[in-house]
Amino acid sequence: MNPSIQEHVNEPADPAVPDAAPTLAAELAAPTVSRAYRCQCGRPVFLRNSECLACHTPLGYVIDRLGVVPLAPAEGEGALPDTFTVFGDPHGATYRRCANLMTPAACNWMVAQPREGEAIPADTQGLAPGYCLACSVTRTIPDLSVEANGELWRKLEMPKRRLISQLLALGLPVVSRHADPVHGLAFDFLSNMPGAPHVMTGHEHGLITLNAEEAEDAVRERIRAEMHEPYRTLLGHFRHEIGHYYWDLLVLPTRWIDDYRVLFGDERADYGAALQQHYEQGPPPDWAQRFVSSYASMHPWEDWAETWAHYLHMADTADTAMSFGIDASNVELQSDLFTAADLWQPDHPDAAKFLDFINGWVLLTSMLNELSRSMGQPDYYPFVLPRAAVGKLQFIHGVVTAQRSGTAPTMVTAGDVAEAATEAAEPAQGQTQSQSQGDVAQS
Helix, strand or coil: CCCCHHHHCCCCCCCCCCCCCCCCCCCCCCCCCCCCEECCCCCEECCCCCECCCCCCEEEEEHHHCEEEEEEECCCCCCCCCEEEECCCCCCCCEEECCCCCCCCCCCEEEECCCCCCCCCHHHCCCCCCCCHHHHCEEEEECCCCCCHHHHHHHHHHHHHHHHHHHHHCCCCCCECCCCCCCCEEEEEECCCCCCCCCCCEEECCEEEEEHHHHCHHHHHHHHHHCCCCCCCHHHHHHHHHHHHHHHHHHCCCCHHHHHHHHHCCCCCCHHHHHHHHHHHCCCCCHHHCCCCCHHHCCHHHHHHHHHHHHHHHHHHHHHHHHCCCCCCCCCCCCCCCCHHHCCCCCCCCHHHHHHHHHHHHHHHHHHHHHHHHCCCCCCCCCCCCHHHHHHHHHHHHHHHHHHCCCCCCCCCHHHHHHHHHHHCCCCCCCCCEEEHHHCCCC
8 A cells, every 4th residue: 555644644743852843734834943033132043143143142053952042151060161052051952063163154053062971962973073964964065275165165055054954844864974875965066177077966866966156146047047947046956956865765765656656757767868858849838737847847856856845945935934923814816726626635634734835825925926026026936836736745745744753764873984974075086176074174
């Protein structure tokens, strides 16, 4: 029997996760995770902040709290120098800054650092020495001897950290190659070199490669216009490519694959031939009635990745809007909303909640588009979500919530991964224009 949302979606979240946020399946009316953070002084702070601009309290992203929190120097027995506790919790867990705080990456994530005599906590296992989880999955960075590359690296890391924080909130496995050299995640940020093959953004067996030049706004906009794309962002690239990774991890080797092939098509169709046909002949005339984007019509793999990215767009934007109290319930639409007939599983017990989420998204984006127009800007959401895509989104929702309700992958200890970490950190041949993560100068 093939898996379904019914089999998985109502299972409880892992009780071992501290302050676990409600699942989308359990409570679509509430955020998966709050994006509205506050300093101890009451001022709002944001995902990128490492210090409150009002009172100068240090801030950091703490995975246990799934957000940016105010910090206080760790004190008391066993406290190590340059470590912190969450403000107001002096006897709680202690943390240190990621080594990339003072690099152009400007990482504000924290790494669990036990007091003297305490055991190494699980969330330090499988990390590159000195780095947080978000930085540990970056294998290759742009060559910092090139002056402009520092800014490009910063622009790449900021959306990647947002991606990782969302994946953690959704309960998806985020495992570095230091912990799992076979199935672990890694990012290479590469630049085009004279006489070398053009760097192509893509995914292969957990390695996500991104052309660092895409961090240049003008370059990215030129490519978007040339490709006749309505939307092209670094965060969109990350969400698309991570979709390929999770398809390999969560769909292909599982019973989900049969239902996937019914909804998205048979991925065993020749990918090279499909790609050539797409660029020579363009998408089918009716693509807008069946896919979230024209590129999604190219092959079932790309349909999955584009729809997956769309799901992450929707979930994070809805979380952010609801975190800040944005209400789009009074928006009037010229078109009809979606109905249960548009769902993959209209009889599922949580189908009505998911349908409310989808229709709430339509209302929200209608309001956001009007706000963009009021500033003379292009539409915030330049898409028209077809009815056929709603069933695919419900399927992805089922895959995500099934994973969220399960047990997180077991990581090996830091001592166990030393040899694997050294091997995994080595950039591929021909990447001499870049640096491995461990070569970043420290302050």
